[in-house]
């Protein structure tokens with residue numbers, strides 16, 4: 001069985017899973033599958049889920065809906081809200097997962113500014129697939145015309161960031177299973193690093 005197939009059947013079982021609580025951000029451009037993966041992890045792990053889009057001020061949503069890319073200035077207040085949510089989860093010890101584009105390094109630094117150890121799950125998807133997904137998605141304010149600016153803004157996470165690039169799957173369930181496997185592997189790595 002391919003790793004993708006076995007991952008899919010793992011997710012298909014949808015049995016609740018236990019992992020030590022972590023603060024997770026699912027990142028990537030529009031259409032990369034952030035909401036799919038973050039809500040899927042929420043279903044499997046029971047961790048608190050926040051849709052990053054839900055924290056955008058209405059003016060940002062109106063701008064994107066009008067086909068105008070956001071600027072850094074537009075994004076700072078939104079990122080601060082995201083950070084406050086992440087820090088609150090870290091303080092309460094709740095496992096949590098936020099879907100948030102976090103396109104640039106400075107944006108991720110802003111999310112980390114409160115000192116919370118955030119695991120970023122990065123969804124890297126080829127442009128043609130992204131364009132197709134955005135065109136198929138009818139009930140969303142984000143127009144496919146903004147894909148180019150999203151990809152231009154994207155800065156790949158560096159090796160010094162706590163970021164994991166997920167293996168792409170052809171199905172949403174497969175993608176969620178890859179995310180779960182990545183978090184499990186990250187946990188094992190942290191145990192080894194701590195010398196246990």
Ligand SMILES: Nc1ncnc2c1ncn2[C@@H]1O[C@H](COP(=O)(O)OP(=O)(O)O)[C@@H](O)[C@H]1O
Nearest residue numbers: 030031032033034035036133169170171172175
């Ligand atoms: N691995 C996948 N395979 C096929 N379709 C997917 C996959 N992940 C997400 N999708 C679909 O692509 C679209 C965009 O996904 P979504 O989770 O809304 O992305 P984002 O939150 O990053 O904009 C949705 O219609 C979703 O069902």
Ligand SMILES: O=C(O)[C@H](O)[C@@H](O)[C@H](O)[C@H](O)COP(=O)(O)O
Nearest residue numbers: 029030031035053070101102142
């Ligand atoms: O930083 C940004 O420009 C936005 O956060 C953007 O990346 C995000 O993708 C939109 O809010 C659309 O929402 P979806 O990501 O759900 O398509």
